[in-house]
Amino acid sequence: MSQLNSQHLRNYPQKPKQVYLYGTCLVDTLFPDTGMDAIEFLEHQGIEVIFPQGQTCCGQPAYNSGYQDEAKAVALQQIKQFPLDIPIVVISGSCGGMMRHHYLELLGDEPEIKSFCDRIFEFTEFLVHSLHIKLEDKGSPERVALHTSCAARREMGVHITGNQLLDQLDNVEVIKHDYESECCGFGGTFAVKHADISAAMVGDKTKNLLNADVVRYVSADHGCMMNINGSLEYQKQSLRGEHIASYLLSRTKEQGGSKC
Amino acid sequence: MLNIHEQESKYAESARKFRKNVDRDLANQELRSNFRGAMDYLMDKRKTAFPEQDELETLRRQAQLIKQRCLLKLPHLLEELEQNLTKNGIHVHWAETPAQANEMIAQLIASKKGKTVVKGKSMVSEETALNDYLEQRDIECLESDMGEFIVQLAKEHPSHIIMPAIHQNKKQVADLFSGNINDFEHTTDVDALIQQGRKTLREKFCNADVGISGVNFAVAETGTLCLVENEGNGRMCTTVPDLHIAITGIEKVVEHMADIPPLLSLLTRSATGQIISTYFNMISSPRKKGEKDGPEEVHLVLLDNGRSQAFADDELRQTLQCIRCGTCMNHCPVYTRIGGHAYGTVYPGPIGKIVSPHMLGLEATSNLPTASSLCGACGEVCPVKIPIPKLLLRLRKESVKPESQQPVIMKGQGSGRTTLEASIWKAWSLVHKVPALYRLSMFMVTRFRFLIPNKLGGWTSVRTAPKPAARTLHERLRERK
Numbered sequence: 001m002s003q004l005n006s007q008h009l010r011n012y013p014q015k016p017k018q019v020y021l022y023g024t025c026l027v028d029t030l031f032p033d034t035g036m037d038a039i040e041f042l043e044h045q046g047i048e049v050i051f052p053q054g055q056t057c058c059g060q061p062a063y064n065s066g067y068q069d070e071a072k073a074v075a076l077q078q079i080k081q082f083p084l085d086i087p088i089v090v091i092s093g094s095c096g097g098m099m100r101h102h103y104l105e106l107l108g109d110e111p112e113i114k115s116f117c118d119r120i121f122e123f124t125e126f127l128v129h130s131l132h133i134k135l136e137d138k139g140s141p142e143r144v145a146l147h148t149s150c151a152a153r154r155e156m157g158v159h160i161t162g163n164q165l166l167d168q169l170d171n172v173e174v175i176k177h178d179y180e181s182e183c184c185g186f187g188g189t190f191a192v193k194h195a196d197i198s199a200a201m202v203g204d205k206t207k208n209l210l211n212a213d214v215v216r217y218v219s220a221d222h223g224c225m226m227n228i229n230g231s232l233e234y235q236k237q238s239l240r241g242e243h244i245a246s247y248l249l250s251r252t253k254e255q256g257g258s259k260c
Numbered sequence: 261m262l263n264i265h266e267q268e269s270k271y272a273e274s275a276r277k278f279r280k281n282v283d284r285d286l287a288n289q290e291l292r293s294n295f296r297g298a299m300d301y302l303m304d305k306r307k308t309a310f311p312e313q314d315e316l317e318t319l320r321r322q323a324q325l326i327k328q329r330c331l332l333k334l335p336h337l338l339e340e341l342e343q344n345l346t347k348n349g350i351h352v353h354w355a356e357t358p359a360q361a362n363e364m365i366a367q368l369i370a371s372k373k374g375k376t377v378v379k380g381k382s383m384v385s386e387e388t389a390l391n392d393y394l395e396q397r398d399i400e401c402l403e404s405d406m407g408e409f410i411v412q413l414a415k416e417h418p419s420h421i422i423m424p425a426i427h428q429n430k431k432q433v434a435d436l437f438s439g440n441i442n443d444f445e446h447t448t449d450v451d452a453l454i455q456q457g458r459k460t461l462r463e464k465f466c467n468a469d470v471g472i473s474g475v476n477f478a479v480a481e482t483g484t485l486c487l488v489e490n491e492g493n494g495r496m497c498t499t500v501p502d503l504h505i506a507i508t509g510i511e512k513v514v515e516h517m518a519d520i521p522p523l524l525s526l527l528t529r530s531a532t533g534q535i536i537s538t539y540f541n542m543i544s545s546p547r548k549k550g551e552k553d554g555p556e557e558v559h560l561v562l563l564d565n566g567r568s569q570a571f572a573d574d575e576l577r578q579t580l581q582c583i584r585c586g587t588c589m590n591h592c593p594v595y596t597r598i599g600g601h602a603y604g605t606v607y608p609g610p611i612g613k614i615v616s617p618h619m620l621g622l623e624a625t626s627n628l629p630t631a632s633s634l635c636g637a638c639g640e641v642c643p644v645k646i647p648i649p650k651l652l653l654r655l656r657k658e659s660v661k662p663e664s665q666q667p668v669i670m671k672g673q674g675s676g677r678t679t680l681e682a683s684i685w686k687a688w689s690l691v692h693k694v695p696a697l698y699r700l701s702m703f704m705v706t707r708f709r710f711l712i713p714n715k716l717g718g719w720t721s722v723r724t725a726p727k728p729a730a731r732t733l734h735e736r737l738r739e740r741k
Contacts, residue, residue: 023733025692029702030726032733039737051737054695062685064634066656066676070689077693105650150635183593187633194631195718200286200597201633202722230723 012121012129013087018048019126020082022090022099025057026222031243034222038091038123038245044252045131049089052081060098063106065189072106079103079116088119089126091245092221093152096122101155122152123245124161124220137169139251143214145177147205147228147241149221153181162220162244169251177212179204186227202231210239217241270389272624274604275616279627281602291427295599298426302590305533306641323526324645326519327581334571334580337480337513338562344483348545351559358388361563365390365472365505366397368559372503374399374469378461380487380494381405382474383421383584384507384563386606387619390472401472402464404493406457413440419600421607422531422586427599461493471497471555475508476527476583478560479517485560486520487541488527490534495541504555506543510562511571511580523583526643530585566618566671573669575654579614581644586611588638588648594631603628610638614651622659622672629655702732 019042023035039049055078063071078099082088090096100120107113127133146166148159159181166174185191185201205228209217218241219225225241232239274281285291310316330337342352355361361384369377377394379385379401391412394401403412407424411417413436418424425433430448437444437453441460447453473494477486485506487494498504514520528534547554570579589595589609600608605616605625613628629652638648658669659676691701705712709728716725 028733029705029728032729032731032736035733036736051733053699053734053738056692056695056698059692062688064653064656065681065685066653066658066660067682067685067689068657070685073689074692077695081695150633150637154636154640181637183633183635183637185593185633187635190630190633192717192719194282194627195721196282196286197594197598197631198633199718199722200292201593204597226726227723230719230726233724234720234722 010118012125015045015131016047016086018050018084018086020084020086020088021049021051022055022058022078022082022088022095022120023051024090024092024095024222026226027091030226031222034091034243034246037243037249038089041245041249041252042089044249045133047131050084050086054081058095058098059106060095060102061188063098063102064187068106075099075103075106079107079113082116082119085115086119087121087126087130088116089121089123091123091243092223093122093149093156093158094221094223096120096158097151097155122156122158122161122220124165125156125158127248128161128164133165133168135165135168135248135252137171137251138254139169139171141171141173142216143173143175143212144247145175145209145212145214145217146180147184147209147217147219147221147224148181149219149224150183152220158220162218165244165248166218172251175212175214177214177217178208180208184224184228186223188223191227198227202227206231206235206237206239210237214239216247218244218247220244269624271605271616272620275620275624275628277604278602278631281604282598282631285599285602286597290429291599292597294427294429295596298423299590299596302423302532302587306530306587306590307533309529309533309535319522319526320643320645322522323583323643324581326514326523327583327644328578330514330519331511331571331577331580333515334510334513337515338510340480341478341483341513344480345478345485345560346483348483349558350483350485350543350545351557353559353561354564355561356564358563358565361388361507361561361565362390362393364561365507366394366399368503368505369394369399369470372469372557374503376464376468377401377470377472378404378465378468378493378497378501379408380471380473380489380497381408381424382472382507383418383606384474384509385472386418387509387563387565388507390507402461402468404461404465404491404497405489406454406491406493409457409461410436413437417601417606419608420586420589421584421609421611427601458491465493465496465500468497468501470503470505471499471501472505472507473497475506475512475560477520477523478508478513479515479520480513481516483544484517485543486524487543488524488537488539489541490532490538492539495539498541498543499553499555502556503559504543504546504557505559505561507561507563510564510567511582523644527583527585530587530641530643566620569670570615570618576618576651576669578646579618579651581646582611582615583644584611585643587641587643591637591641593633593635593637610648610652611646614646614648614655617655617670617672621675622655622670623675624672626659626672626676629659699732699734702734706730706732706735 059071059074153159184205185198191198410425419427476488595609
């Protein structure tokens with residue numbers, strides 16, 4: 001389906017000593033374990049991770065709802081929190097797409113803005129293209145599916161890097177589920193404003209994931225997972241999604257090691 | 261009889277019922293399976309028709325540039341088109357509204373004392389609700405495209421711009437034909453069904469007074485009207501009756517004949533996966549002396565219907581690049597689930613969401629720009645690279661723009677703004693632009709998480725409610741140091 005296009009092609013920095021982590025508001029309040037796992041994983045790679053306490057939200061909810069002035073005020077505030085010229089690793093393709101592409105639309109392409117946008121890297125693309133990571137799988141054999149978020153796929157082109165990382169795990173068999181590239185129906189305020197259409201979409205997505213007969217699915221976006229996992233839990237299904245940062249950490253850590 | 265204003269508000273009324281329509285059509289399992297099956301088929305056909313990703317990208321870029329160039333010169337090209345068509349003996353008429361277009365067409369038909377019309381597929385004539393208008397004047401207007409014929413028999417509207425009857429399966433069509441076609445031999449074989457439908461249509465072609473068609477491309481430099489079709493009905497409509505009336509939107513003009521090959525190639529491959537359509541008609545004059553067939557008179561009605569509003573804005577102008585292939589619908593997860601009728605507009609799906617607000621105003625269509633997860637599938641496949649998700653965002657912005665903000669560039673601008681929603685986003689912005697306030701709020705959310713209700717509107721009708729963590733990531737990292 002989706003291929004890389006010029007929007008996705010970019011220069012990647014060689015493995016830096018330091019990076020910023022952009023945690024995203026969803027991870028902050030609902031899934032902080034994912035943030036901790038991502039930091040631990042990066043630190044294992046010998047990278048110092050800086051988490052600016054002033055970060056809040058990328059502004060996407062207001063931006064996507066048409067409230068651009070409100071989004072702008074929040075976006076400008078984020079830029080101020082990341083002054084050092086080091087990569088900003090974002091653990092969400094969707095927030096990454098917002099900050100890498102839509103900030104230019106929202107805020108203009110002045111040098112300060114542009115330099116911020118150019119430093120935005122989604123977690124999996126950073127591992128593959130900057131760290132050239134080689135993963136050693138220490139987990140037991142299992143079948144997993146990958147859900148690539150639409151923003152990750154179409155704005156960041158990182159569905160490819162997600163697959164590349166999972167392919168490095170020797171004991172993991174990646175199963176392609178039906179309609180893999182189709183949206184799960186989240187879409188932020190869409191899921192609230194048009195709950196019934198969104199419900200039909202997530203109903204189909206969970207059906208296809210369940211049909212894939214996997215022990216879990218992995219994704220790089222907590223927005224989609226909040227939607228899909230919420231639907232699976234409602235259906236009393238045991239299948240759940242796990243963020244790729246947590247999954248990679250648990251697969252590559254010595255077994256029995258404690259989680260942070 | 262409907263008056264002019266009632267005519268214009270027909271689609272506005274049905275677009276306002278979007279949510280009701282969605283409820284109705286989501287609950288219809290047969291309809292949903294018809295759409296899912298058909299869209300899967302069409303997506304697969306398109307994929308096969310574009311085996312080379314690089315070639316596709318080059319072609320899309322080329323087509324985008326062609327359409328953008330033609331739109332930049334639109335007023336000039338329309339004048340040139342009129343001059344060259346007139347030189348060729350084709351009469352040109354300008355209509356600002358659907359009502360004006362209908363009136364012109366009715367007058368042309370009356371001038372020939374026409375009583376029967378055969379029509380080739382034309383979505384612009386759906387914009388004007390031409391069939392209803394003519395029927396009220398006792399003029400029989402028969403749809404000759406098989407899909408349109410089915411829709412007309414069923415007293416429905418097209419649910420897809422390329423495949424008007426895609427919402428019906430073969431069994432439903434067979435049932436429809438048995439009630440409406442004389443001597444119908446019951447069958448659910450698709451080819452046999454179509455043959456029986458065609459037989460009925462052929463008799464009508466021979467006797468019709470007037471033929472009406474759409475136009476896919478109008479070439480300014482040569483004064484040529486191009487019509488893409490598969491069934492030969494377009495050629496019949498434009499050659500058999502003595503009077504041919506073509507109707508199209510002003511954005512269909514292209515500058516050169518040489519602009520057509522890339523656009524045509526993308527159109528047929530994106531729409532149905534065909535390398536080329538079965539027929540490609542180029543109409544450049546009425547019947548000339550000594551010619552054996554062709555109409556005695558050819559007229560072109562050029563309709564605005566809100567297009568100049570889109571044209572006036574640099575960004576929204578991209579809406580007019582559309583070549584009406586329908587592939588955005590085929591790839592849209594929302595369209596696939598709710599089908600084409602739920603939109604209540606002539607043009608459904610992603611393109612309908614960005615074009616209808618210009619035709620009907622943002623007030624009547626306020627649900628359309630928001631009914632998208634912004635997944636981007638439409639923009640990814642659009643053959644002329646219309647940034648549909650970006651335009652949806654723009655329309656959302658125009659819909660909630662404060663009244664005080666000038667200039668007004670769209671009908672219905674600001675009509676979607678509610679005090680409640682606006683104050684929620686103001687508060688949201690305040691919390692998220694002051695880090696200390698954000699941290700305090702999130703602290704409160706986590707400490708009082710037991711207060712978060714288990715029922716959160718539509719979200720929890722199919723999902724469990726999200727649960728805040730005990731401590732935020734911010735907090736855990738502060739403590740870590």
